[in-house]
Amino acid sequence: MSTVSSAGHVLLATDKFKGSLTAAEATAHLAAGLRRAVPGLGIRTVPVADGGEGTVDAAVEAGFARVLTRATGPTGVPIEVDFAVRGETAVIEVAEASGLRRLPRGEAAPLSASSYGTGELIRAALDAGCTRIILGLGGSACTDGGAGLAQALGARLLDADGEELSPGGAALTRLVRVDLTGLAAIGELIVACDVDNPLLGPNGAAAIYGPQKGATAEDVALLDAGLANWAKVISISTSDADFARVPGAGAAGGIGFAALALLGARLEPGIDIVLDLADFPAKAAGARLVITGEGSLDAQSLRGKAPAGVARAAARGGIPVIAVAGVCTLTPAELEAAGIRAAYALADIEPDLDRCILEAGPLLEQLAAGLLVATLTGAA
Incomplete structure (x- = not known):
């Protein structure tokens, strides 16, 4: 049995293992493996997310209450969704109402998928008395520039005949005028974003992320x-700066x-927001690792x-x-530059990647009980 100094705790702050484990499950398996190998080890857990899928779960782990409601999915199908609330702050994920995982039968709809449901979630948070909204971008099924979101919050998008536009990014080519008089006011909106793409062009929302949502080359151009x-x-209607060029404007299909x-x-940055919600500095204080x-x-x-x-x-x-x-494809030098002393991968102990995905939990416990103990004893 390994022995370690009792000075200081170990803080587990992992994100999800996509397709295998949620962030909370990953930290739980890590903790189980460490406790088995190092009885009495002090452990604290802070499941985290980067602003995409899992952000609401991370907020709930940090003490927020989960609120269930209904919203419009990316293709117009009503769905059950949730968001998190603590006091006057709400945490919402684009992926929850407008995400790829919400596409019926997984069938892509690159031209018509809408962010309307995300706007409905924001509206629900406002109706619940929230004046501070944290919106996690990522995992969206739509490339509508947030037009659907704006419509759900009261904006009117009109074509040449004065008719409301149909959902989706393709319909925006017919947009002539916007009426923002009914647009809901939000006290404070913080967008958790981990990409720096502009809205338009070769590095924009359509070109970079459209193909991931089923868009062909012709669809991307449209x-x-x-x-x-x-x-x-929008620029004409608001007389504001050209926000299309701002890094991050292209996130989540332009939301x-x-x-x-x-x-x-x-x-x-989404991770900075989540760490703040979880009070990471306080939980890390006195940690040895x-x-x-x-x-x-x-x-x-x-x-x-x-x-x-x-x-x-x-x-x-x-x-x-x-x-x-x-799996880890970073070199030791890249890890060191990022402030990470070492990395351990399930693929190091199980070369069968399918098994790594299917049995990620037990393998993570094995990893913690084996390779990580060397680091813990070395840090004693």
């Missing part, structure tokens, strides 16, 4: 044209743009994802960080 028209009409241009939002991770540690992990954000936060307290993952 969607980009619709978004360009949407941005032009970032609508949040900035119409709702006065400010964009912040922080363990973070996610399903795949790769180059994308270094660009605003949870592990890099956790490492930054831990560094402020001088706490060493190691990471766990299903």
Whole structure:
């Protein structure tokens, strides 16, 4: 049996292992493996997310209450959804009402999918008395520039005949005028965003993320044209700056743009928001080690994802960080530059990737009970 110093606890702050474990499940399995190998070890858990799927769950783990309601799915089908509330603050995920996982039978609808349901969730939070909305972007099925969201909050999008536009990004090519007189006011809107794409062009919402939502090359061109028209009409109607160029405007199919241009939002890294909600500094105080991770540690992990954000936060307290993952493609130098001392992957102990996905929980416990103990004893 390994022995370690009793000084300081270990803080587990992992994101989900997509397709295998939620963030809470991942931290629970890690904790089980560590306790089995190191009886009496002090452990605290802070399941985290980067603003995409899992952000509401992370808020609930941090003490928010889960609120159930109904909203319109990305293709117009009513669905059961939830958001989180604590006091006057609400946490909402775009993926919950307008996400790819909400597509009926998984059938993509790149031209007609809408963000309307996300607007309904914001409306529900406002009706519940919330004056501060945290909106997690990521996992969206739509490329409508947030037009549906705006419609759900009272904006009217009109074509040349004065008729309301149909849902989806393709319809935006027919947009002539917007009526914002009925648009709901939001006290404070904070957008959790982990990408820096603008709304338009080769690095924009349609070009970069459209294919992931089923868009063909022709669809991408049509969607980009619709978004360009949407941005032009909004700019004329509001006489504001060109928000289409702002990094992050292209997030979640352009919902970032609508949040900035119409709702006065400010964009912040999603992981930083979640760590703040969870009071990470207080839970990390006195820790001897922080363990973070996610399903795949790769180059994308270094660009605003949870592990890099956790490492930054831990560094402020001088706490060493190691990471766990299903697979890791980062070099030791890249890990070190991100503030991560070492990384351990399920693929290191189980070369069958299918088994890594299906049996991620037990394998994570095995990883914790084996390879991680060496780090813990070394940090004693």
